[in-house]
Amino acid sequence: MFSRARILLAGSRRAKAAQAHFTELGPDDPEVIGAFPHIPDAMLRTARVSWRALAAMMRPQGRRMVARQIARAGLPHLDIPLEGLPSAFDGYKIAFLSDIHAGPYLGSEILKPLFQRVSAEKPDLVVLGGDLVNYDADEAAEVAHSLKYLHAKDGILSVPGNHDHYSGDLRRIIKYLEHGGAQTLLNDATSVVRGREHVNFLGVDDGGAGRFDLARARSRARDSKINILLSHTPDALPLAARAKIDLMLSGHTHGGQIRAPRIRPISTHTKGRYVDGFYRSDRTLAFVGRGVGVVCIPMRAFCPPHAPILVLRRAT
Numbered sequence: 638m639f640s641r642a643r644i645l646l647a648g649s650r651r652a653k654a655a656q657a658h659f660t661e662l663g664p665d666d667p668e669v670i671g672a673f674p675h676i677p678d679a680m681l682r683t684a685r686v687s688w689r690a691l692a693a694m695m696r697p698q699g700r701r702m703v704a705r706q707i708a709r710a711g712l713p714h715l716d717i718p719l720e721g722l723p724s725a726f727d728g729y730k731i732a733f734l735s736d737i738h739a740g741p742y743l744g745s746e747i748l749k750p751l752f753q754r755v756s757a758e759k760p761d762l763v764v765l766g767g768d769l770v771n772y773d774a775d776e777a778a779e780v781a782h783s784l785k786y787l788h789a790k791d792g793i794l795s796v797p798g799n800h801d802h803y804s805g806d807l808r809r810i811i812k813y814l815e816h817g818g819a820q821t822l823l824n825d826a827t828s829v830v831r832g833r834e835h836v837n838f839l840g841v842d843d844g845g846a847g848r849f850d851l852a853r854a855r856s857r858a859r860d861s862k863i864n865i866l867l868s869h870t871p872d873a874l875p876l877a878a879r880a881k882i883d884l885m886l887s888g889h890t891h892g893g894q895i896r897a898p899r900i901r902p903i904s905t906h907t908k909g910r911y912v913d914g915f916y917r918s919d920r921t922l923a924f925v926g927r928g929v930g931v932v933c934i935p936m937r938a939f940c941p942p943h944a945p946i947l948v949l950r951r952a953t
């Protein structure tokens with residue numbers, strides 16, 4: 638089992654000092670609302686109906702295709718240099734799995750071997766970056782049942798994605814995750830402790846479909862030299878930079894999912910601003926992952942899934 642004692646949920650008393658340093662925008666601020674593209678409800682209803690019809694037709698082939706993709710998913714080790722990283726965290730490994738999209742094309746029989754491969758990398762922490770499901774909260778059961786194969790010294794953290802909201806029952810998804818041993822940070826924060834040193838992990842609700850409240854997450858965090866933000870959508874980067882976040886981990890874009898050689902990948906979600914890889918705004922570094930699963934069609938082209946192992950390094 639995970640050593641839960643190492644993760645301390647930050648209390649509001651300790652947060653007072655951190656709050657004093659940052660006047661952060663609230664979720665109703667126009668600047669926050671304007672930062673995230675929103676999909677109209679009518680479009681979502683149409684997408685949900687079309688998706689169910691397509692998935693019913695393509696399920697058997699789709700499952701085989703996605704199984705093949707995920708069996709070959711890369712687990713690259715990527716160094717993340719951070720100034721001020723406490724020495725106890727030099728070499729700290731975060732396995733980052735986003736956009737699993739469990740459902741008709743992806744079930745526990747596909748997740749089990751992937752999670753076993755990730756665990757073999759001996760991560761210190763696993764982060765689930767949102768979009769566990771497609772449009773149905775019960776699809777999260779496939780992930781929850783597989784979490785017993787996913788091991789990390791400091792446990793599993795999760796944040797919601799837009800599709801988790803589209804399910805209409807985010808609470809149920811969070812319950813599934815809790816059952817599997819994962820902690821969801823919904824505009825909240827936690828700290829990982831190594832000896833006398835610690836690093837903060839802040840998690841926000843999805844900016845496009847949920848109630849993004851970085852101010853609340855900030856206020857729940859302890860004072861720390863290093864603050865790592867988990868935000869499903871990378872559109873949060875300018876707001877993260879404003880809040881002096883050191884590192885932001887995002888998914889959402891699937892890296893474009895369908896790409897072509899020599900053509901710039903398109904991510905409609907973020908108006909093309911973020912697709913995959915590293916981005917920077919002021920002192921904030923962002924990593925946008927291509928994710929594990931797929932949406933709409935069970936296909937990826939020139940954009941393989943991955944579950945990167947992010948290795949924190951003390952920058953000199």
Ligand SMILES: [Fe+2]
Pocket residue numbers: 736738768798800889890891932
């Ligand atoms: Fe997604």
